[in-house]
Amino acid sequence: MNDPTTIRRLYGRRQGHKLRLGQAALVEELLPEISVPETGTIDARTLFGDDRSLEVEIGFGAGEHLAGQAAMRPDTGFIGCEPFLNGVVGALNHVRDGELENVRLHMGDALDVIERLPDASLDRVYLLHPDPWRKARHAKRRMVNHGPLDLIARKLKPGAEFRLGTDDPTYCRWSMMVMNARTDFVWQAQHPRDFLTRPDDWPETRYERKARRQGHEVWYFRYTRV
Numbered sequence: 001m002n003d004p005t006t007i008r009r010l011y012g013r014r015q016g017h018k019l020r021l022g023q024a025a026l027v028e029e030l031l032p033e034i035s036v037p038e039t040g041t042i043d044a045r046t047l048f049g050d051d052r053s054l055e056v057e058i059g060f061g062a063g064e065h066l067a068g069q070a071a072m073r074p075d076t077g078f079i080g081c082e083p084f085l086n087g088v089v090g091a092l093n094h095v096r097d098g099e100l101e102n103v104r105l106h107m108g109d110a111l112d113v114i115e116r117l118p119d120a121s122l123d124r125v126y127l128l129h130p131d132p133w134r135k136a137r138h139a140k141r142r143m144v145n146h147g148p149l150d151l152i153a154r155k156l157k158p159g160a161e162f163r164l165g166t167d168d169p170t171y172c173r174w175s176m177m178v179m180n181a182r183t184d185f186v187w188q189a190q191h192p193r194d195f196l197t198r199p200d201d202w203p204e205t206r207y208e209r210k211a212r213r214q215g216h217e218v219w220y221f222r223y224t225r226v
Helices: 021-034 044-048 064-072 085-098 110-114 136-141 146-155 169-180 206-213
Strands: 054-058 077-081 103-106 122-128 156-166 185-187 219-225
Touching: 021 085, 021 103, 044 077, 054 064, 054 110, 064 077, 064 085, 064 103, 064 122, 077 110, 085 103, 103 110, 110 146, 122 146, 146 156, 146 169, 156 169, 169 185, 169 219
Parallel strands: 054 077, 054 122, 077 103, 122 156
Antiparallel strands: 156 219, 185 219
16 A cells, blocks of 8 residues: 555645745744755764754644743754645744754655664654545555554664644544554553543644634544554
């Protein structure tokens, strides 16, 4: 079955509304300073100058969760990947306003970055509210497929964590089916509250608040790499 590791195509517009002057300045000045190098092997020392713990967020939206994690743990390095310019601008605002020196950004496909990391180098990977691709014929576009998960599993250290959040029932059911078929991840939930209640170290985003205002349930999945 095809999946994002073989399709390698980003859907949707790369840019929404026209950037204001201040936003354009951030893209021109700050983004080059904190961008992941476009080619070559990357690791914590390449990105941050030392051998700190390293975490990746796949599709960070407007960057609230990424910035929240980075602010809580300044000694950890964070790589945020987002293909859409307006989301990158949001993250740049958070980096600037929070004076976050432990964040690096990639405007493009997260798989392009994850592939270049050493195996067993990541302490955590986040996939929060990905596009659900609700139609069955679009299931191959979902990031929760065995191809991307094989790659993520290779890059996570033993005992490291994969976090998945969604408010879409279709994606929830699909993810449980796919993840339950794997032997390299163990679901951490022991009780329903473990995946129905947002953990304290899981910063809330605008997207999540909007989902709750609309009456949607939100599911929080935490998996440990075996």
